[in-house]
Amino acid sequence: MRSLMRKVLAFIKRDFNIESGYQAAFVMGLVESLMLLVILSFVGRLVSPTASGTLSRSGMHYFPFALIGVAFARYFDIMLRMFSDSIRTAQVTGCLEAMLFTRTGCITIVMLSSLYSLISGGLQLLLILLGGVLLFGVNLQHMNVLATLLVLLVSVSIFVGFGVLSAAAIVWLKKGDPITWVLGGLSGILGGAYFPVDVMPGWMQKISVLIPVKYSLDALRLTMLQGASLATVAKPVGTLAIIAVVILPASAAIFAATIRKGRKEGTLMAY
Amino acid sequence: MTTTNAPSALISTESSARESPLIEVQHVTMRFPVPKRYREWVLAPLRPRRVFTALTNANLEVQTGDRIAVMGPNGAGKTTLLKLIAGVLLPTEGKVLLNGHNTLEQNTAPRSSVGFVFNEERSFFWRLTGTQNLEFFGALDNLYGRQLHERIEYLLELVGLPDAGDKVVSTYSTGMKQRLALARVLMVEPDVLILDEPTRALDPVACDEIIELISTTIHRNSRKTLLIVTHRPEEASLLCNKVIVVEGGTIRGSESIKELSAKGIAVVDYYRQLMVSGRPS
Numbered sequence: 378m379r380s381l382m383r384k385v386l387a388f389i390k391r392d393f394n395i396e397s398g399y400q401a402a403f404v405m406g407l408v409e410s411l412m413l414l415v416i417l418s419f420v421g422r423l424v425s426p427t428a429s430g431t432l433s434r435s436g437m438h439y440f441p442f443a444l445i446g447v448a449f450a451r452y453f454d455i456m457l458r459m460f461s462d463s464i465r466t467a468q469v470t471g472c473l474e475a476m477l478f479t480r481t482g483c484i485t486i487v488m489l490s491s492l493y494s495l496i497s498g499g500l501q502l503l504l505i506l507l508g509g510v511l512l513f514g515v516n517l518q519h520m521n522v523l524a525t526l527l528v529l530l531v532s533v534s535i536f537v538g539f540g541v542l543s544a545a546a547i548v549w550l551k552k553g554d555p556i557t558w559v560l561g562g563l564s565g566i567l568g569g570a571y572f573p574v575d576v577m578p579g580w581m582q583k584i585s586v587l588i589p590v591k592y593s594l595d596a597l598r599l600t601m602l603q604g605a606s607l608a609t610v611a612k613p614v615g616t617l618a619i620i621a622v623v624i625l626p627a628s629a630a631i632f633a634a635t636i637r638k639g640r641k642e643g644t645l646m647a648y
Numbered sequence: 649m650t651t652t653n654a655p656s657a658l659i660s661t662e663s664s665a666r667e668s669p670l671i672e673v674q675h676v677t678m679r680f681p682v683p684k685r686y687r688e689w690v691l692a693p694l695r696p697r698r699v700f701t702a703l704t705n706a707n708l709e710v711q712t713g714d715r716i717a718v719m720g721p722n723g724a725g726k727t728t729l730l731k732l733i734a735g736v737l738l739p740t741e742g743k744v745l746l747n748g749h750n751t752l753e754q755n756t757a758p759r760s761s762v763g764f765v766f767n768e769e770r771s772f773f774w775r776l777t778g779t780q781n782l783e784f785f786g787a788l789d790n791l792y793g794r795q796l797h798e799r800i801e802y803l804l805e806l807v808g809l810p811d812a813g814d815k816v817v818s819t820y821s822t823g824m825k826q827r828l829a830l831a832r833v834l835m836v837e838p839d840v841l842i843l844d845e846p847t848r849a850l851d852p853v854a855c856d857e858i859i860e861l862i863s864t865t866i867h868r869n870s871r872k873t874l875l876i877v878t879h880r881p882e883e884a885s886l887l888c889n890k891v892i893v894v895e896g897g898t899i900r901g902s903e904s905i906k907e908l909s910a911k912g913i914a915v916v917d918y919y920r921q922l923m924v925s926g927r928p929s
Contacts, residue, residue: 387788474771475832640735643680
């Protein structure tokens, strides 16, 4: 355990040292997010709370709804891409083979390679939420912190699982990752980040039931904006937990198998 | 060392009677699949992918303390052989035993006893300093704190980079990167040191310095086993006690450099003989 913690610190230190040379990227990402908030706040003025059943039933205004949706959907999207991005960068720079030569297993390497993105993405998420509260007056006073953290934990587990699957796809296919393409693309439309799913046609709403981010955003809006209890969000959290239990071990096994296949076919470093 | 597979297979039994081999390559064949082109997907979608055979039925035994030069033309299968030994590649057929571990079954344990310097030293984080790189890779090898820092200081001194540790790797010359790569593999004192063309792309002075460094490192520990890919016969004579020649995916032959010298045959002549006739005269 102590050894793992030291490796965690080594990866964070490495990425911090590298990323600290690219301050502009972090600042620009943040400015871009804040500009999106400005756009959403203006769109919010056009959208009546009665425009959707979800909004009218909960008494929620559009802007807080979209703030939670966009901020967390972006965070989950980072998680979906961070593993494949770190694997690809390691392949391109030639560091993957060197890391796999050490006494640290490949799953540990890929998990820890993505920690920094998780942390910096989390920081961006917090700043966006803070911007929503301080600049646009979103009220998070009723937030049920414990329930929110639980929803977040289960959601992160799922996206970590899909992220590892996406890394396996990159090792296998080299370019063009179908996991991110399908899940990232569908989540944008059907996940309910920008608008409630009940404004979509019935057949699209039926498909949205298959999109994990929808459950995460529904539960997070309830716990953060309305202070919903764990019991209230038990259904979406339960669904997410079932997905997490399946996807986490399956993605780890598939990733290990892909690495083995890469070693067997000599394509591990090909990109 | 014992090698077989080619018509010219030679057996050198200098140390084989003493103990069980450290490395055993048994009937190893390595085939790489060739990705299908769009044309093939359209015209023959069901036809299996073509394969490129990089190594065919290779057999090799390496004893602890052997210092082996692996020679052969470009694309002969030298790097493939070494990557198989190191466990980076897994054989299509046959098996590789390292310290008794089959690399197909136990991959991490064998890999941890091998230090591999790749011929293309892009494998550093270029925006980090030499010391930061060594700190990171050291942590992955379970070295931490004072022990790690003392080791880094010692190794940077050993490889002749005592003042370059604080410079970012992007400012290093090719020779400096090779030295840093050597420092990295020596972090954990591996039993087997594999160097894939360590002097490639170096000027003559840097080349001599690297050879001197390897020689010092190896002679410091006579139990360390060395496999080095080289195109320079003088490098083989200086650093190694045995030579194997790989060509066309087969091990053409092997010989003790001492025995070659006793017969009055230079390493370069032995290599040429095998390349021309497939067997030594």
